[in-house]
Amino acid sequence: MSDANAIIRTENLHKRFGTNHVLRGIDLSFPEGTTTVILGGSGTGKSVLMKHLIGLLKPDQGRVLVDGENICDLDGTDLTRLRAKFGMVFQSAALFDSMNVLDNVAFPVREHRKDLSEPQIGDLVKEKLALFGLEGIEDKYPADLSGGMRKRVGLARAIIMDPKIVLYDEPTTGLDPITTDYVDESIIRAKEKLKVTSVVISHDIASAFKVADAVAFLFGGQVVAYGSPDEIRRSEHEAVRKFLGTWLRKN
Ligand SMILES: Nc1ncnc2c1ncn2[C@@H]1O[C@H](COP(=O)(O)OP(=O)(O)OP(=O)(O)O)[C@@H](O)[C@H]1O
Ligand SMILES: [Mg+2]
Numbered sequence: 001m002s003d004a005n006a007i008i009r010t011e012n013l014h015k016r017f018g019t020n021h022v023l024r025g026i027d028l029s030f031p032e033g034t035t036t037v038i039l040g041g042s043g044t045g046k047s048v049l050m051k052h053l054i055g056l057l058k059p060d061q062g063r064v065l066v067d068g069e070n071i072c073d074l075d076g077t078d079l080t081r082l083r084a085k086f087g088m089v090f091q092s093a094a095l096f097d098s099m100n101v102l103d104n105v106a107f108p109v110r111e112h113r114k115d116l117s118e119p120q121i122g123d124l125v126k127e128k129l130a131l132f133g134l135e136g137i138e139d140k141y142p143a144d145l146s147g148g149m150r151k152r153v154g155l156a157r158a159i160i161m162d163p164k165i166v167l168y169d170e171p172t173t174g175l176d177p178i179t180t181d182y183v184d185e186s187i188i189r190a191k192e193k194l195k196v197t198s199v200v201i202s203h204d205i206a207s208a209f210k211v212a213d214a215v216a217f218l219f220g221g222q223v224v225a226y227g228s229p230d231e232i233r234r235s236e237h238e239a240v241r242k243f244l245g246t247w248l249r250k251n
Helices: 046-053 076-083 101-112 118-131 147-159 177-194 205-211 229-233 238-250
Strands: 006-017 020-031 035-040 061-066 086-089 165-169 197-201 214-219 222-227
Touching: 006 046, 006 197, 020 046, 020 197, 020 222, 035 046, 035 177, 035 205, 046 061, 046 165, 046 197, 086 147, 101 118, 101 147, 118 147, 147 165, 147 177, 165 177, 177 197, 177 205, 197 205, 205 229, 205 238, 214 229, 214 238, 222 229, 222 238, 229 238
Parallel strands: 035 197, 035 214, 086 165, 165 197
Antiparallel strands: 006 020, 006 061, 214 222
């Protein structure tokens, strides 16, 4: 876990909800321009960890450095400024139900780019939707869309500002294999072309190993294994072996 070129770093992160001690000392570095995949069983704190990276949750102990700034200390306009470096795909698509697709995807742009005209915003939205195979749905509302389409609208919104860092919480859950490939390819392309740093939570191990430079395996509130996909495949840790077991036997 080399720290030298980390764009995000967590230090001894602890988070409790009541008596539920979810994060128990997470030290992780996310090097600039790389993709880190977070693996772990359901309820191990993957989403909670990701929300700390963007300052949506504050830790009970420890800190999160983004470009050297402790995001846990920021609020108001300082937090908004730092967050502009991020795009986030939420586990549930988390679209605004009362807004159509255009307004949902345009939301970050309207927040941060007051200089753009409506036609410019419209073109930008169209371009990002097309990346995920969506066309002509700008006037539709989330309730009119299938789960997979909502997910893809969420993906388009996450990258609309061409952020330096993109956090993906289960980006391919509920998507068909072709769209899953689209998403994987877009993560890889963003890294290669734009040096984007990605953090991906995934249950899809094949797709995780395809996009990952590094994998962090969460268990019992801690990172119990960290390394390249090959290193994780060879991990001796019991929880990792169990998690990968079925999949490894098939591949
Ligand atoms: N806002 C909250 N208030 C109280 N408890 C919470 C909150 N958010 C998460 N938790 C608890 O923290 C634990 C970890 O939740 P988290 O959503 O991070 O799991 P996860 O690893 O993302 O699981 P999954 O793979 O099912 O998405 C769970 O026990 C959950 O109930
Ligand atoms: Mg989750």
